[in-house]
Amino acid sequence: xxxxxxxxxxxxxxxxxxxxxxxxxxxxxxxxxxxxxxxxxxxxxxxxxxxxxxxxxxxxxxxxxxxxxxxxxxxxxxxxxxxxxxxxxxxxxxxxxxxxxxxxxxxxxxxxxxxxxxxxxxxxxxxxxxxxxxxxxxxxxxxxxxxxxxxxxxxxxxxxxxxxxxxxxxxxxxxxxxxxxxxxxxxxxxxxxxxxxxxxxxxxxxxxxxxxxxxxxxxxxxxxxxxxxxxxxxxxxxxxxxxxxxxxxxxxxxxxxxxxxxxxxxxxxxxxxxxxxxxxxxxxxxxxxxxxxxxxxxxxxxxxxxxxxxxxxxxxxxxxxxxxxxxxxxxxxxxxxxxxxxxxxxxxxxxxxxxxxxxxxxxxxxxxxxxxxxxxxxxxxxxxxxxxxxxxxxxxxxxxxxxxxxxxxxxxxxxxxxxxxxxxxxxxxxxxxxxxxxxxxxxxxxxxxxxxxxxxxxxxxxx
Numbered sequence: 001x002x003x004x005x006x007x008x009x010x011x012x013x014x015x016x017x018x019x020x021x022x023x024x025x026x027x028x029x030x031x032x033x034x035x036x037x038x039x040x041x042x043x044x045x046x047x048x049x050x051x052x053x054x055x056x057x058x059x060x061x062x063x064x065x066x067x068x069x070x071x072x073x074x075x076x077x078x079x080x081x082x083x084x085x086x087x088x089x090x091x092x093x094x095x096x097x098x099x100x101x102x103x104x105x106x107x108x109x110x111x112x113x114x115x116x117x118x119x120x121x122x123x124x125x126x127x128x129x130x131x132x133x134x135x136x137x138x139x140x141x142x143x144x145x146x147x148x149x150x151x152x153x154x155x156x157x158x159x160x161x162x163x164x165x166x167x168x169x170x171x172x173x174x175x176x177x178x179x180x181x182x183x184x185x186x187x188x189x190x191x192x193x194x195x196x197x198x199x200x201x202x203x204x205x206x207x208x209x210x211x212x213x214x215x216x217x218x219x220x221x222x223x224x225x226x227x228x229x230x231x232x233x234x235x236x237x238x239x240x241x242x243x244x245x246x247x248x249x250x251x252x253x254x255x256x257x258x259x260x261x262x263x264x265x266x267x268x269x270x271x272x273x274x275x276x277x278x279x280x281x282x283x284x285x286x287x288x289x290x291x292x293x294x295x296x297x298x299x300x301x302x303x304x305x306x307x308x309x310x311x312x313x314x315x316x317x318x319x320x321x322x323x324x325x326x327x328x329x330x331x332x333x334x335x336x337x338x339x340x341x342x343x344x345x346x347x348x349x350x351x352x353x354x355x356x357x358x359x360x361x362x363x364x365x366x367x368x369x370x371x372x373x374x375x376x377x378x379x380x381x382x383x384x385x386x387x388x389x390x391x392x393x394x395x396x397x398x399x400x401x402x403x404x405x406x407x408x409x410x411x412x413x414x415x416x417x418x419x420x421x422x423x424x425x426x427x428x429x430x431x432x433x434x435x436x437x438x439x440x441x442x443x444x445x446x447x448x449x450x451x452x453x454x455x456x457x458x459x460x461x462x463x
Contacts, residue, residue, distance in 0.1 A: 044269065045268075045270075045273050045276065045277060048264050048267070048268055048273070048274070048277040049277050049280050049281050049284070050200075050203070051260070051264050052257055052260065052261070052264055052277060052278065052281040053203075053281045053284055053285055054202070054203060054339065054342065055257040055260045055342070055343075056254075056255060056256075056257045056281060056282070056285045057203075057206060057285050057288060061206075061254065061288065061289060061292050062140060062308055062309055062332070063250050063254075063306060063308075064076075064080070064250070064251075064254060064289055064292055064293040064296070064308075065292065065293050065296030065297045065300070065304045065308040066250075066304050066305065066306050066308065067079070067247040067250055067251065067293065068229075068293050068294075068296070068297035068304070069297065069301075069302055069304045070233060070243060070244060070246065070247050071232075071233050071244060071247055072229075072230040072231045072232040072233050072234075073229045073230065073231050073293075073294065073297060074231035074232060075231070075232055075233060076247075076293060076297075077290055077293065077294065079247070079251055080251065080286060080289050080290055080293065081286060081290075083251045083252065083254070083255055084255065084282045084283075084285075084286040086407070086433065087255040087257075087282060087406060088278060088279060088282050089429060089433075090258070090406055090407055090410040090411070090433065091257075091258060091261055091278050091410075092275065092278070093410045093411075093413065093414050093426065093430070094106065094109060094258060094261065094410050094413070095261070095265065095274060095275070096421065097109060097112075097113070097413050097414065097418075097419065097421070098262065100419040100421050101113075101418065101419060103262075104262060104266055105262045105263075106122060106258060106259055106261070106262055106405075107119045107122050107123060107353075109262075109413060110122040110409060110413070112418065113412070113413045113416045113418050114412075114416070120354065121404075121409075122405070122409060123350045123353060123354045124354070124401075125400075125401040125404045125405050125409070126259050126346060126347070126350045126401070126405065127347060127350050127351055127354070127401075128400060128401035129253075129256060129259075129401035129402050129405055130259075130343050130344070130346060130347035130350075131347060131376070131379065131380065131383075132253075132401070133253070133343055134340060134343055134344060134347065134380045135380050135383040135384050135387060137336045137337075137339070137340050137343075138175060138178075138179075138183075138340075138380055138381065138383075138384035139384045139387060140309060140332075140333065140336055141174075141175065141178055141333050141336060141337065142157075142171045142174060142175050142384060142385075143157065143309060143310050144157060144158055144309055144310075144329045144330070144332070144333040145157045145158055145159050145169075145174045145178070145333065146159060146160065146169055146170060146171040146174045146175075147160050147171075147310075147313070148305075148310045157169070157174075157313075158326055158329055158330060159174065161313070161322075161326070171385065172385055175381060175384055175385065176381070178337070179377060179381050182337050182340075183337070183340055183341075183377060183380075184373075184377055186198065186337075186338070186340065186341040187340070187341045187344045187348075187373055187377060188373065189341065190363045190369065198338040198341070201338055202334075202335045202336075202338035202339045203335075205331045205332065205334050205335035205338070206288075206331075206332065206335045208327070208331040209328055209331045209332040209335065210288060210291060210292060212324055212327055212328050212331070213292065213295050213296060213299070213328060214291065214295050215324075216299060216316060216318065216324060216328075217295040217298050217299045219318050220299065220316070220317070220318065221298070223318075225317060226298055226299065226301075227301070229297055229298055229301060230302075242443055242446070245440050245443040246443075248440040248441065249402065249403065249440075249441060252402045252403050252406055252407070252437075253402045254289065255282070255285070255406065256402045256405055256406050257281075258405050258406055258410070259346055259405060260346065261274075261278065264277065265277075292308075296308045296311075299311075309328070309329050309332060309333070312325040312326075312328045312329050313325060313329075344376070347376060348362070348372055348373060348376060349362065351372060351376065352368065352372055356368065400441075403437045403441050407433040407434065407436075407437040408433070408434055408437055408438075410430070410433075411429075411430035411431070411433045411434045412430075412434070414426050414427060414429075414430040415427060415430050415431070
């Protein structure tokens with residue numbers, strides 16, 4: 001559909017006030033009054049599902065098999081499904097209150113409910129969440145290409161397997177070359193629609209990873225080399241019970257997409273479809289998460305690492321096993337490289353909006369655009385070299401920013417009920433989400449702090 005088509009459909013009704021895009025309108029988005037964007041309004045249902053699903057599925061999928069190791073297969077899959085329903089409920093609250101307040105962005109909604117400081121709080125949360133996610137992406141790329149060490153020993157990377165151990169196969173050098181050669185160029189685009197082809201390719205690579213993993217597991221199930229997995233957590237003392245709560249931040253992070261819902265809604269040709277878009281995307285992503293968790297844990301059992309890709313470095317005991325190992329790791333590492341700029345885009349915009357709220361749009365200032373981009377990529381690079389594992393990064397972002405974006409902020413907006421539209425059921429659900437989020441994440445943070453204190457004298461996994 002062209003921009004001209006939209007002009008001819010001015011009479012089409014929508015559930016919210018949207019600006020009609022003119023034929024001569026610029027392609028770059030214009031900032032609205034509440035911080036949102038007046039963008040081209042003609043996306044299809046399928047395209048919206050694709051965009052939202054791409055936002056959801058990222059590096060979180062790699063940590064999900066490790067949650068099965070903690071919770072067991074039965075409870076773990078139940079938690080994945082429960083988190084999907086809670087995510088759908090929180091997004092529905094956001095959209096309903098956005099309609100009432102005529103807000104076209106999450107930041108505008110927070111500003112409508114809590115004023116300037118509410119909007120700033122959301123921007124900070126998005127910064128922390130997206131920065132943590134991008135650090136995880138880079139950690140995984142480093143694990144895949146140069147290898148990783150854990151208590152079980154060293155797991156060789158793809159480059160180590162192909163060429164042996166050299167100075168140029170080390171993590172720091174590999175990540176530096178990858179950052180300068182791939183991440184930085186892709187992050188240099190000023191318009192997110194310039195990344196549409198790479199986003200489509202990234203989804204295809206994720207499918208390749210899943211299909212190969214399922215195929216390997218089915219073959220090993222047929223030949224009887226895989227035993228019955230645990231269905232419930234192994235709780236033998238208080239410490240092991242508390243450890244079960246450490247998976248909550250990881251699960252929350254895996255579903256965070258709230259900061260992109262408004263932009264997708266604003267682009268829909270028929271905005272009444274947004275609820276179906278959200279439900280379809282969550283159903284699709286939940287299915288992918290369940291399959292990855294199920295087959296990943298079946299394949300490696302209690303030997304599943306925090307980053308399951310690192311498990312694909314040993315002989316699988318099947319024909320072409322080493323080739324399939326490399327195919328799995330390289331396909332998903334390439335997927336993350338291509339998704340990186342999509343997550344980086346809102347990170348850069350939010351940081352610029354936080355620091356330079358009164359300045360002209362970022363895309364019109366080359367110097368500011370360059371400085372913000374280089375600064376963020378530098379922080380992500382150093383974070384990926386010094387944070388021990390993706391589990392640590394996910395727990396930090398999930399226990400802080402992600403839980404605020406996904407549950408606490410939507411619940412707080414509902415309880416504030418500035419437009420008097422919240423039902424009793426909404427308020428009960430909001431209280432339950434806040435209590436669950438705060439309790440689970442306080443326990444998770446305590447567990448992490450205790451583990452760090454206990455292992456303070458232990459050598460770093462990167463050494």
